[in-house]
Amino acid sequence: MPYEWVRRPNGAPEQSGALSLEPRAELHLWPFRSLPRRGFVLFIAVTAAMLAIPLVAVLGTVVLWGLLPFMVAAVMGVWWALSRSYREGELVEILTVASDRIEIVRRAPDGAEKRWSANLYWVSVQLYPSGGRVPNYLTIKGEGREIELGAFLSEEERQTLAEELRQVLIALR
Template sequence: MQQSNDKIWFDATLYPHRSLSPRGFVILMVLISLISFTVGLVFYLRGAWPIFGFMGLDVLLIYVAFKLNYRSGKLVETISIIGDELIVRRIDHKGEEQCWAFNPYWVKVGLEFRKKDPKPIRQRHLFISSHGQGLFVGEFLTEEEREDVNRDLASALWRYKNSGHPAAV
């Protein structure tokens, strides 16, 4: 159980990167709408009026795809070593939370391949395990970001284990 005076050994918040800002999204959608409307109007004036509707459908599908992408970007994962617990929290795009707790003294952290990944695009994922149980975290991170989190978390675990902390003995 976390006490208010427990030492914070590690605390990281992980979230997916989205390169297009909300303002950029509005600008992009306005440009796509203008182009689609212009092209659709040309076809409409030449007698191919159904094309106008399909151009509008394209704009709608692009809008929906971006909104779904932004919604999945609301995923947040936190990894903390506070006192004598390593806690991983995952909050999905619906706001539903999952939580895992480990004793940091027994935790192993590393980059591992997932068995479900197809051979040509196999990537190493950050894996936290203890006593035969484990989980992959930060799957939305780039390979370089995973390596950084792995290095920082492994360093924090090393400091914890070598600190003389009562739970680490």
Template sequence: MNECQYCYVLRPNRSLTWRQNLLFLGGLSGMTLIGIAPLVAMGFWPVLPFAGLELLVVGIGLYRVMCRCHECEVIYVAADSIRIERGRRGPRQSWVLTRAWAQVVLRACPRHWYPSQLLIRAHGRSVEIGRFLVEEERKKLARDLTRCLRGEL
């Protein structure tokens, strides 16, 4: 692949860090334990496993969301090719497309409540990018990539 001319780095919005999520889970755990303490004191100890299960499910959910929030997509545009890499700590998936045949397609969903898809297509292959972007960001990226592929930047 030739020297990279343009590079786009796409990351989802991370409103909380790992530490802030742990603090949230700790606060939620504390409030749950304070809330069920009177019940346990009155002899309703069977609520403890259910409270623990609830906190476990919330913890697993937070972990999965945080893992998804650390996904990253990098788009390298060179003179003759486009390389798209996706992964968390490093590229786990990679695609190389010919720049001369590549086109950017923003495909709207027929259902208005579902977001559009941003695709880069070449030679019958298509790669969806920016799945985690909001609609306005996806449209702006589509415009920028189209201009980049045309050589207008």
């Protein structure tokens, strides 16, 4: 799944009454990438090789110089399109649960950040099976706002994440 829970132990036991500034739980979400970087390199190499095969027939002729720019442009076009897709997939959402607050930071591919935080005890996780923007629309509600979480996840992943979030919030309250 394109998310990962990062739990950090507190400095002092909960029974001690000491307030820790360290997050008690952290969730990182990112869009799924069906083509890893290694696959990207392999795909570009295979595409270039396959486009070069017909050029063998025209080696040593003037026709080679007529076809070569179009072959290079085709490979560069595929490379540019896949690179742009990778850049847009650099979106990340980080949900941090501290002793009394929950915070969500959404980092866009261009580096812009959107932040939302609320009191941990008044936060609720909502999963709308239908009627939302997508099936199993997942939101977190608190302090008068409701924000979407994991818009890039699949229906099943949003459903699983909603249940995990509810369990974590119950355990940490």
